[in-house]
Amino acid sequence: MFSARDDNLYAYPEHCGTSCGSLWVGHTSDYLESVPRLADGLVFVSTADAIVGFPVRCRAGGGTCEPSVRVDTGDYAPIEAADEGAVVVATHRGRPNSVMSIPTDCSGVCSPTWTASVDGDV
Numbered sequence: 001m002f003s004a005r006d007d008n009l010y011a012y013p014e015h016c017g018t019s020c021g022s023l024w025v026g027h028t029s030d031y032l033e034s035v036p037r038l039a040d041g042l043v044f045v046s047t048a049d050a051i052v053g054f055p056v057r058c059r060a061g062g063g064t065c066e067p068s069v070r071v072d073t074g075d076y077a078p079i080e081a082a083d084e085g086a087v088v089v090a091t092h093r094g095r096p097n098s099v100m101s102i103p104t105d106c107s108g109v110c111s112p113t114w115t116a117s118v119d120g121d122v
Contacts, residue, residue, distance in 0.1 A: 001013075001014060001016070002036040002043050003036075004032040004034070004035065004036055004045055005032070006031065006032070007027060007028050007029060007030055007031055007032060007047075008025050008026065008027055008028070008032075009025070009026035009028065009032065009036060009043065009045055009054060010022045010024075010025055010026075011023045011024045011025075011026070011043070011054075011056070011058065021062065022062065023058075023059060023060055023061065023062070024058045024059035024060075024062065024063050024064065024065045025063070025064050025065070026043075026052075026054040026058065026064070026065045026066070026067065027064055027065075027066070028045065028047050028052050028067065029047075030047035030048050030049065030050070031047065031048055032045050032046070032047060033045075033046045033047060033048060033076050033078065034046035034078050034079050035079075037079045037081075037082035037087065038056065038082060039053075039082035039083055039084065039085075039086070039087055039104045040084055040085065040104040040105065041055060041056050041057070042054060042055060042056060042068070042069065042104055043055075043056055044069075044079060044082055044087050044102075045079075046073075046076065046077055046078055046079050046089065047076075048075070048076055049072060049073060049074060049075060049076070050070050050071060050072050050073055051069075051070070051071045051073060051077060051079065051087060051089055051102055052067035052069060052070050052071075053067060053068060053069035053070075053087075053104070054066075054067055054068060055068055068107055068108075069102075069104075069106055069107060069108070069110060070108070070109050070110070071102045071106075071109075071110050071111065071112060072109070073089065073091055073100070074091075075091060076091075077089040077090060077091040077100070078090060080099075082104075084104070085103065085104055085105070086101045086102060086103060086104060086113065087101070087102040087104060088100070088101050088102075089102065090118075096117060097117065097118040097119070098115050098116060098117050098118055099115070099116050099118055100112040100113075100114065100115040100116075101113045101114050101115075
């Protein structure tokens with residue numbers, strides 16, 4: 001289970017009971033703009049200017065994790081879908097409307113697999 005708050009992503013055990021601590025905390029250095037989405041063993045969140053992904057099993061028993069994937073979007077880009085192989089995001093605020101696909105098999109700073117311009121609202 002995952003929870004996003006401020007600029008941190010928190011991972012919790014699946015079966016917590018009434019109280020438990022986080023397994024790990026992922027720091028993004030920027031305010032989180034979306035709910036976490038799972039794809040291919042990674043958990044993705046949208047920040048004010050990027051999509052970042054953390055390994056689901058980053059750590060156990062506490063500690064801080066760094067993102068293993070980062071795709072700069074230049075602005076807020078909500079995650080519309082996440083599945084095997086790709087995370088699809090839509091950009092609209094402060095730039096032309098577009099949809100982009102982010103590969104889940106990249107590591108480090110990556111580029112979208114494809115980007116398509118969209119007429120009208122996204």
